[in-house]
Amino acid sequence: MTAQAQSTAETAQWLPVGRLDDIPRLGARVVETAHGPVAVFRNGTDEVFALLDRCPHQGGPLSEGQVHGRLVTCPLHQWNIHLDKGAARAPDVGCVPRFEVRNDDGDLYLNPEPLT
Numbered sequence: 001m002t003a004q005a006q007s008t009a010e011t012a013q014w015l016p017v018g019r020l021d022d023i024p025r026l027g028a029r030v031v032e033t034a035h036g037p038v039a040v041f042r043n044g045t046d047e048v049f050a051l052l053d054r055c056p057h058q059g060g061p062l063s064e065g066q067v068h069g070r071l072v073t074c075p076l077h078q079w080n081i082h083l084d085k086g087a088a089r090a091p092d093v094g095c096v097p098r099f100e101v102r103n104d105d106g107d108l109y110l111n112p113e114p115l116t
């Protein structure tokens, strides 16, 4: 396999999300994957995080929650979920799968396989 073919194979699994600027600050965009909808968040300092779009409490749509710092507040019952860990902030308990996002000069790509 040539280096170019290998590079193409490596990037083939990544799903295009769009431009960073297409996601409003403190907002999210949803990407459908074989594992379900994944919410790609942009926080106030342009950090990008990706979590399964299902709250660990009762499955609320985290993509519709409020982003603040490195947390998102679920719109259903206001649990706070750490964007970088996928874990609920104590005293709540639970965790949602995380996904890797690559930023290529403002073009975002999602690895559709959850991080372990």
Ligand code: FES
Pocket: 055, 056, 057, 058, 059, 060, 074, 075, 076, 077, 078, 079
């Ligand atoms: S479903 Fe998210 S806090 Fe209840």
